[in-house]
Amino acid sequence: xxxxxxxxxxxxxxxxxxxxxxxxxxxxxxxxxxxxxxxxxxxxxxxxxxxxxxxxxxxxxxxxxxxxxxxxxxxxxxxxxxxxxxxxxxxxxxxxxxxxxxxxxxxxxxxxxxxxxxxxxxxxxxxxxxxxxxxxxxxxxxxxxxxxxxxxxxxxxxxxxxxxxxxxxxxxxxxxxxxxxxxxxxxxxxxxxxxxxxxxxxxxxxxxxxxxxxxxxxxxxxxxxxxxxxxxxxxxxxxxxxxxxxxxxxxxxxxxxxxxxxxxxxxxxxxxxxxxxxxxxxxxxxxxxxxxxxxxxxxxxxxxxxxxxxxxxxxxxxxxxxxxxxxxxxxxxxxxxxxxxxxxxxxxxxxxxxxxxxxxxxxxxxxxxxxxxxxxxxxxxxxxxxxxxxxxxxxxxxxxxxxxxxxxxxxxxxxxxxxxxxxxxxxxxxxxxxxxxxxxxxxxxxxxxxxxxxxxxxxxxxxxxxxxxxxxxxxxxxxxxxxxxxxxxxxxxxxxxxxxxxxxxxxxxxxxxxxxxxxxxxxxxxxxxxxxxxxxxxxxxxxxxxxxxxxxxxxxxxxxxxxxxxxxxxxxxxxxxxxxxxxxxxxxxxxxxxxxxxxxxxxxxxxxxxxxxxxxxxxxxxxxxxxxxxxxxxxxxxxxxxxxxxxxxxxxxxxxxxxxxxxxxxxxxxxxxxxxxxxxxxxxxxxxxxxxxxxxxxxxxxxxxxxxxxxxxxxxxxxxxxxxxxxxxxxxxxxxxxxxxxxxxxxxxxxxxxxxxxxxxxxxxxxxxxxxxxxxxxxxxxx
Numbered sequence: 001x002x003x004x005x006x007x008x009x010x011x012x013x014x015x016x017x018x019x020x021x022x023x024x025x026x027x028x029x030x031x032x033x034x035x036x037x038x039x040x041x042x043x044x045x046x047x048x049x050x051x052x053x054x055x056x057x058x059x060x061x062x063x064x065x066x067x068x069x070x071x072x073x074x075x076x077x078x079x080x081x082x083x084x085x086x087x088x089x090x091x092x093x094x095x096x097x098x099x100x101x102x103x104x105x106x107x108x109x110x111x112x113x114x115x116x117x118x119x120x121x122x123x124x125x126x127x128x129x130x131x132x133x134x135x136x137x138x139x140x141x142x143x144x145x146x147x148x149x150x151x152x153x154x155x156x157x158x159x160x161x162x163x164x165x166x167x168x169x170x171x172x173x174x175x176x177x178x179x180x181x182x183x184x185x186x187x188x189x190x191x192x193x194x195x196x197x198x199x200x201x202x203x204x205x206x207x208x209x210x211x212x213x214x215x216x217x218x219x220x221x222x223x224x225x226x227x228x229x230x231x232x233x234x235x236x237x238x239x240x241x242x243x244x245x246x247x248x249x250x251x252x253x254x255x256x257x258x259x260x261x262x263x264x265x266x267x268x269x270x271x272x273x274x275x276x277x278x279x280x281x282x283x284x285x286x287x288x289x290x291x292x293x294x295x296x297x298x299x300x301x302x303x304x305x306x307x308x309x310x311x312x313x314x315x316x317x318x319x320x321x322x323x324x325x326x327x328x329x330x331x332x333x334x335x336x337x338x339x340x341x342x343x344x345x346x347x348x349x350x351x352x353x354x355x356x357x358x359x360x361x362x363x364x365x366x367x368x369x370x371x372x373x374x375x376x377x378x379x380x381x382x383x384x385x386x387x388x389x390x391x392x393x394x395x396x397x398x399x400x401x402x403x404x405x406x407x408x409x410x411x412x413x414x415x416x417x418x419x420x421x422x423x424x425x426x427x428x429x430x431x432x433x434x435x436x437x438x439x440x441x442x443x444x445x446x447x448x449x450x451x452x453x454x455x456x457x458x459x460x461x462x463x464x465x466x467x468x469x470x471x472x473x474x475x476x477x478x479x480x481x482x483x484x485x486x487x488x489x490x491x492x493x494x495x496x497x498x499x500x501x502x503x504x505x506x507x508x509x510x511x512x513x514x515x516x517x518x519x520x521x522x523x524x525x526x527x528x529x530x531x532x533x534x535x536x537x538x539x540x541x542x543x544x545x546x547x548x549x550x551x552x553x554x555x556x557x558x559x560x561x562x563x564x565x566x567x568x569x570x571x572x573x574x575x576x577x578x579x580x581x582x583x584x585x586x587x588x589x590x591x592x593x594x595x596x597x598x599x600x601x602x603x604x605x606x607x608x609x610x611x612x613x614x615x616x617x618x619x620x621x622x623x624x625x626x627x628x629x630x631x632x633x634x635x636x637x638x639x640x641x642x643x644x645x646x647x648x649x650x651x652x653x654x655x656x657x658x659x660x661x662x663x664x665x666x667x668x669x670x671x672x673x674x675x676x677x678x679x680x681x682x683x684x685x686x687x688x689x690x691x692x693x694x695x696x697x698x699x700x701x702x703x704x705x706x707x708x709x710x711x712x713x714x715x716x717x718x719x720x721x722x723x724x725x726x727x728x729x730x731x732x733x734x735x736x737x738x739x740x741x742x743x744x745x746x747x748x749x750x751x752x753x754x755x756x757x758x759x760x761x762x763x764x765x766x767x768x769x770x771x772x773x774x775x776x777x778x779x780x781x782x783x
Contacts, residue, residue, distance in 0.1 A: 003044060009305050010298060014157075016166040017045045019310045028061040031321040033212040034312055035247045035279045036060065038168050038187050041310070042071040045167060046204070059209055063323070067764065069204035070189050072172035073156040074105040077196060079113040081174035083608035084675075085196040086126045087542040088775075092197075093129070094530035095545055096779060103202030106133040107151050111140040115519050118539040119608060125525040125532075139517025152181050154282070155303045166306050172199055183263035185282030185312070193675035194701050195774065203778040206764050210276050211246045214322030217254035219331035224488055226367060226461045227262045230333040234266065237328060238273040248278040251318045254330045260286065261364035281314035282307055335464060354391040354469040356417070356462045358399055368399060369497045371462035372408035373489040375415050378470055381486070385416030385469045393417045406497055415470065463488070538593050540608045543683060548706060548772025554735060554758075556659050556687055556708075559728040562635055562649060563618070564626040564717055565664035571698050573622040574669065575613065575676035577604035585633060585645050586616045607676065610683065615647050617680035626717070627724035638725040650684040660684065661728055664691040665716060669698025678705045682773075688730065690743075690756060692716055699759055706773035709759040713740065720745065720752060730756070735766055 005018035019037055022044060023029045032040065040060050046069065047053040059066050077085060086108070110123055115138065127135040156169045171181055172191035181188050189207070191199060199205065215238075221230060238248065248270070250263075258266075263280050270278050280286075282303070291300050307313040358368060385391050393412055400419060403409040413419070458474065467484045468474060515521065534540070580586055580600035589612060590600055606612050618625075619633035627636050633646040644652075653660050662668075662681070668691035669677065678701035681689075688708040699709045710730070722745075732741040739758040744751055760766045771777040 007305065007309060009302055012164070014164050014166050014302070014306070016306065016310070017041055019312075022057070026057050026061050029057070031319065032060065033214065033247070033249050033320050033322055034281045034314075035187055035212060035249050036210075037310075037312060038170065039068060039070065039209075041167060042170065043068055046071055063209065063211075065208055067206055067762070068209050070170070070172070070207050071204045072104060072170050072189070072191075072199065073167070074107065074151075074169060074171045075191065075196070075200055076107045076109060076151070076171055076173040077191075078109050078173075078175040080604055080607050081191075081193045081196055081675075082108045082110060083113075083119050083122065083540070084542075084610075085193070085200070086122050087540055087608045087610075088197050089130075089200065090122065090126060090531040091542045091545060092779075101131045102133060102200055104132070104200055106130070106200055108133070108135045110138050111136050113138045114605060115517075116539050116605075117519075117523065118534060118537045120520055120523045121525060122531065122540050122608070124520070124523050125528075128525050129527055134514075136513060137516030137520045139520060140513050140515070152184075152186050153299075154184070154186055155299075155306055166302075168312065172205060182267050182277055182279045183260050184280065184286040185307070185314075187279060188277060190277075192673050192701075194673065194678060194704055198704075198774040198778045201775070201778045202781075203774065211323040213241070213243055213246050213248050213275075213324045213326065214318075214320070215248055215250045215252075216318075216325060216327045217250060217252040217258065217330065218327060219254050219329040221257055221330045221333060224335050224485075225330075225333050226335070226370060226463060227257070227259065227364070229335050229461055230330055231262060231265055233333050234328055235269050235273070237326065238266075238269075238275070241273065241326060243273050243275040245274070245276045246323070248273075248275045249322065250278070250280050251314065251320075252328075254328070255280070255283065255314070256285065257330060259364065259366055261366070281312065283314040335461070350473050351389050351468060354385070354389055354417075354465055356393045356395075356465050358395040365402075365498055365501060366494055367462055368403070369406070369408065370489060370494050371466050372403055372406075372412055373493060373497070374463045374466045374487050375417070376408060376411040377487045377489065378466065379411045379414045383415060383470050386472050387416075389416070389469055389472065391417045391469050392420050394420045396421065402501060406500060408497070412466075415466070417469075536593055538590055538595060538609050538612055539606055541612075542608075542610045545775075548776040551770050551772070552735065554708065554730060554732040554741065556661070556728065556730040559659040559661040559687065559730065560653050561627070561663060561722070561724045561726060561728070562646060562653075562660045562684070562686060563662050563664075564722055564724055565623070565662065565668065566626065567665045568667050569623060569664055569669060571669050571671040571674035571677040571695065573618070573620050575603070575617050575674055575680050576620060577602055580606075580616070584616065584619045585647065586612055586619065589615050610679075613676050614680045614683045615645075617676070617684065618646055636724060646684055654685050659687040662686055662689045663717060663722060664689065666692040668692075668694050669702070670695035671698075673697040673701055675701065678702050678707065681705070682707055694759065700765070703760065703765050703769050704774040706769060706771075706776070708769065710741075710743075711757040711759050713755045713757055715754045720754070732758075735760065735770060737761065737763070737766065 003017050003021045004015055005021060006013050006015045008014075019041055022040070029037075029040065040056070043056045043060075044053060047056060056068065058064065059068060108123060108127075113119065113123075120138070123135055123137070126133055152171075153169050156167050158165045158167075169181075169186050171186060171188045172195075173188055174191050174193060174196060189205060191205070195203075195205065221227075250258075250266075258280075267278050270276075287300055287304055304313075356371060358364075400409065403412070460468070467487065471484075579602050580590070582597045582600070586603075587597070587600065591597075603613065603616055615633075617633060621631045623633075624631045625633075625635055628634050628643050630643070634643055635646055635649050636642070637644050637649060637652065650660065668689065677698060681702065682705040686707055688710055689702060690710045690712065692712045694702075694709055694711070702709050725747075727746045729744040729746070730741065732739065735758070737758075737760065739760075740755050741758060743754050743756050745754065760769055768774055768777050771780060
């Protein structure tokens with residue numbers, strides 16, 4: 001089965017895994033959605049043998065509910081996932097890794113990271129010491145589409161044995177709300193923090209073959225309907241559909257009315273409609289946008305050639321087969337004016353506050369120019385906003401400048417809009433009496449603005465904000481000779497202005513993207529084999545990596561109980577991101593390092609400090625260990641009778657070379673996945689957790705940290721009358737799926753034998769546990 005093919009462009013030969021050859025052998029694959037074809041190509045390209053290839057082809061051809069791999073070519077990390085991952089990476093480099101090149105390209109988006117010398121130094125050191133890692137530093141002038149055209153290549157080129165191999169770029173991103181690449185054909189998948197380090201080291205993400213819902217966009221919008229009108233209707237449709245963990249793939253001739261900026265808005269909301277991701281294949285609009293923002297037409301030709309050869313280019317004559325289909329007709333949409341609170345009803349009230357806001361990161365030139373042209377026509381007809389209305393245009397200098405360059409800025413200012421910088425506060429511009437008994441405010445360009453002091457708040461397109469501001473009320477009517485239809489620009493007129501925007505707009509956005517703020521620039525780091533750790537830091541500290549021996553059997557002997565928990569222990573309480581208070585174990589640690597209580601900050605700020613996160617684990621009033629009378633991370637040392645912290649108990653048990661066990665009732669670890677909930681448990685020395693049931697995400701995270709999840713079958717804490725002084729033996733000569741094993745509980749002279757179910761639910765989880773966790777598993781291959 002030889003699937004490699006090639007083509008020549010610009011006198012250079014490029015190789016690729018041919019989907020055409022694959023499909024010729026397996027015709028059922030021809031009608032796969034484009035997103036699945038991208039996954040198919042990656043799995044075939046990375047297949048190690050013919051048997052694996054046959055299994056992959058069978059899974060895709062028959063759409064089986066089985067595991068495949070997601071192979072990212074690039075990883076994108078945001079601030080609070082990046083710092084602990086970088087700390088672990090730096091520690092690995094000095095202990096295990098010899099290469100300065102990571103398995104994958106890594107982008108760190110740190111533009112909103114709080115100023116701190118320790119975290120700045122760590123990020124800058126990694127930037128300097130790993131060749132395929134790049135940092136967008138704090139203070140960068142940045143807009144969300146950075147995840148679109150600037151960092152993305154769309155097509156990945158890898159040189160193997162003097163040959164250039166092409167394949168689609170795919171990304172794994174830690175904060176999926178910021179994943180915009182799916183809007184132009186780069187398939188992205190959410191990266192959980194606990195998976196970040198292993199993924200960077202080359203371990204693919206294990207996922208079930210996703211179901212794909214096709215959204216066919218048809219029709220042409222009515223006159224007066226803007227993308228901000230039909231976007232909300234589309235989002236309502238998606239939120240009411242059953243899209244849980246499915247890929248949502250868009251196609252149809254109506255897509256030409258959705259700009260890339262519109263598409264990013266849909267992607268940004270994927271979590272609200274519970275989809276695995278949304279996906280727009282590349283089309284001519286994408287290529288044009290890419291040309292304009294990257295100024296690399298040669299590479300665009302290569303992208304175009306590859307995608308069309310592989311039939312991954314968006315085709316209006318779509319004959320692909322989706323698991324489900326939904327049709328969305330743009331011609332059925334009308335201009336929308338929406339109350340911002342659910343209990344509001346439409347009322348014709350006078351407007352006192354108008355706001356157009358482009359500051360939430362979605363730069364949509366079409367909508368901005370459209371509203372500016374409405375203002376232009378109004379200005380030329382002599383209309384002005386009543387001085388009683390406070391009208392604001394909130395944006396950054398980039399938008400301000402290009403409106404000025406297009407000679408449109410003066411019209412918005414001329415009719416009565418005041419420009420406010422992105423970080424400016426509208427309330428500071430209002431006099432106190434304005435906010436006492438006002439009746440209504442009109443809304444924003446891309447997001448909802450609600451002022452709690454104004455009785456009614458409405459959201460609409462930016463152009464309608466201009467119209468209603470001129471009318472002075474919420475009723476669309478001819479008022480003082482103002483006819484809204486006469487102010488509405490033609491679609492073609494907006495496009496003419498868009499064509500005037502040259503690539504200097506994008507150059508201005510990104511010209512200083514790697515510069516950073518002054519504090520970042522002042523940090524000096526050198527190339528070195530190891531990072532210069534600061535032992536006094538409470539922001540960046542990491543424990544050394546422990547060697548994990550391979551386990552081919554289960555052997556927990558004389559296990560001591562760390563805690564007995566009741567039902568519903570949530571991950572957000574096992575490890576929280578909240579404010580650090582002066583009354584918990586972490587406070588003493590910080591004070592010993594000279595940190596004043598008013599500078600404690602949050603756990604989220606200090607996620608890069610392993611010891612702090614371990615000290616803070618379980619330490620909340622929301623958690624109570626049934627072994628003691630107080631809340632938080634406290635337990636009992638039955639040898640001395642002392643009430644001590646989890647951390648102190650961990651140290652004592654480690655010295656005696658025994659294992660620690662946590663026992664819980666139902667729903668242990670429910671809630672969202674939380675890397676430190678599992679990491680801190682591991683670092684406390686916990687070898688196994690026995691519970692009546694687990695939160696599924698946390699169960700998987702425990703395995704990734706090498707912790708054994710075991711489930712009660714007929715017993716529980718109450719029936720066994722556990723107090724916490726007992727010792728436990730759990731042994732079995734093999735590790736396999738659906739295993740039921742014996743546990744022996746020693747209560748003084750009494751011995752209780754119970755059955756437990758091993759919660760390693762598939763072969764992948766078994767291999768991860770046997771190797772001691774996710775990172776040791778991948779390190780065995782690397783080292």
